[in-house]
Amino acid sequence: MNIKRRTFLTGAATLSAAGLVSLGGCQINTPTTSAKVVIAGGGAGGTGLANMLKRYLPGLSISIIEPRPQHWYQPGQTLLLAGVYTEAADVLSPHTDYLDSDINWIPDSVTEFLPDTNQVVTASGATIAYDYLIVATGLELRYDLIEGLDTREIGHNGIHSIYFSPEAGLASYKEALAFASRGEGRGVFTRPQGPMKCAGAPLKATNLVEYFVRESGQRNNYSLNYYTSEATLFSVKAFNQKLNEIWTERDITAHYGRVLTAVDSQNKTASFTKTDGSVETVEWDFLHIAPPMSAxxxxxxxxxxxxxxxxGYLEVDRYTMQHKHYPNVFGLGDSVGTPIGKTAASVKSQIPVITENLSALIQGQPLVAKWSGYTSCPMILDVGHAMLWEFDYSMEPVTALPFEVVDPLSESKLAWVMEKSLIKPVYDLMLHGYTPI
Incomplete structure (x- = not known):
């Protein structure tokens, strides 16, 4: 198998000459402008892009519209389930820890986009005009599409979903240990139909719970089943094959072409609609749900x-991230309609592309920066081992590190250390507007 090398990106903060700034391999001029930029959404994409734009296009007037007072490090949810993070504060922090003081924070949410008049309407009823709009609104978790599911039960009574909240991640760890200490049981794990953020998360949850059960010494008394709407475990062929091999060794059974449509918490059953329209109902003692998602x-x-x-997703050019019909609109992160890329790693590689292209647009120049579709999924296998999966639009493995250092198809202690200790500092740099790798 050939694995393409992804080169390290040069740190933008270290290079500047003749009015040119390097943004991860991109070169931009710094135009004089007082244009008004509105960013809808203050998550990883909105915050990181705002800070980078402010650094390299200092004349811009930038406003972020975001109602949440805290930033949520969502990649840390699997580390809550792993027991590495032990409190909500490990994944929550004030937005003021990251945001440049010159950026206007509007504690509100966008309820309506009016692109024909270059305006947005907020929940408070305000109408805000812009010259350029960045849409970084993320995804909506559609638990409402699962009949019988009461989200108040998540984290209790055997129902879990690390997507739901930091508290849900903490509860999942405690109940996973309790499930493993029972001595027997049925674990059911789901993957929804359609696009989703961090498509590897339900796989990681399955691996971690299996690990806890295995560590209990009673693995043979447990049945662990993964139900996915897809026809494979993972979209990249080499990674899918490797995970299938691991799950065969660990006796984890995958069921394909099944969509979770109903949950009965009283009788502890889950119902799945199959591709032929029939319904399969299974019993569970531990249920982990990755919910349907939408823009x-x-x-x-x-x-x-x-x-x-x-x-339903933002209609953008998959390479420039510019809207296909409204040229003064860009999008990034989970909200955009691209074949892959709903991860923080994708956001990190999209930020410099949009920065360069917005600068070019302001100056009436062609948009030449291109996003490759790069994304990354550190596949946690257990507490202590992971595989660092990277790929792009080619749907082939790529790697930034030498193959001898991290083999993406090897169960690696180093990949686990990177997931546990190194990815968060790189993520924090991104929030401050730096994308060095």
Missing amino acids: VPAVRNSELADNTTFV
Whole structure:
């Protein structure tokens, strides 16, 4: 198998000459501008992009519209389940820890996009005008599409979903240990239909719970089953094959073409609709749900939404991240309609592309920066081992590190250390507007 090398990106903060700034291999001029940029969404993408834009286009007036007072490090949810992180504060921090003081924070949410008049409407009723709009609104978790599921039960009574909240991640760890100490039981893990953030997370949850059960010494008394709407475990062929081999060794059974449509918490059953329309109902003692996901209502019900391929998501050029019909609109992160890329790693590689392209647009120049579709999934195998999976639009493995250091198909202690200790500092740099690797 050939694995492409992904070169390290040069740190933008270390290079500047003749008015040019290096942004991860991209070169931009610094135009004089007082244009007004509105960023809808203050998560990883919105915050990181705002800080980078402020650094390299200092004349911009930048406003972020985001109602949440804290930043949520969502990649840390699997580390809550692993027991590495032990409190909500490990994944939550004030937005003020990251945001440049010159950036205007609006504690509100966008409820309507009016791209024909270059305006957005917020939940408080305010109408805000812009010259350029960045959509970074993330995804909506659609637990409401699962009949009988009460989200108040998540983290209790055997129902879990690390996507739901930091508290849900903490509860999942405690109940996973309790499940492993029972001596026997049925574990059911799900993957929804359609695009989702961090498609590897439900696989990681399955691996971690299996590890806890195995460590209990009673593995033979447990049945662990993974139900996915997909036809494979993972979209990259080499990674899918490797995980299948691991799950065969660990006696984890995968069931394909099944969509979770109902949960009965009283009788502890889950119902799945199969591709032929029939329904399969299974019993569980420990249930982990990755819910259906969609773009937020303000996006999917707007003129900005894709109505053909990526229905409901922001309709962007997959390389430049510019909207296909409204050239002064860009998108990044989970909200965009691209074949892959709903991870923080993708956001990190999209930020310098949008920065360069927005600068070019302001100056009336062609948009030449291209996003490759790069994404990354550190596949946790257990507490102590992982595999560092990276790929792009080619759907082939790529790697930034030498193959001898991290083999993406090897069960690696180093990959685990990177997931546990090194990715968060790189993530924090991204939030401050730096994308050095």
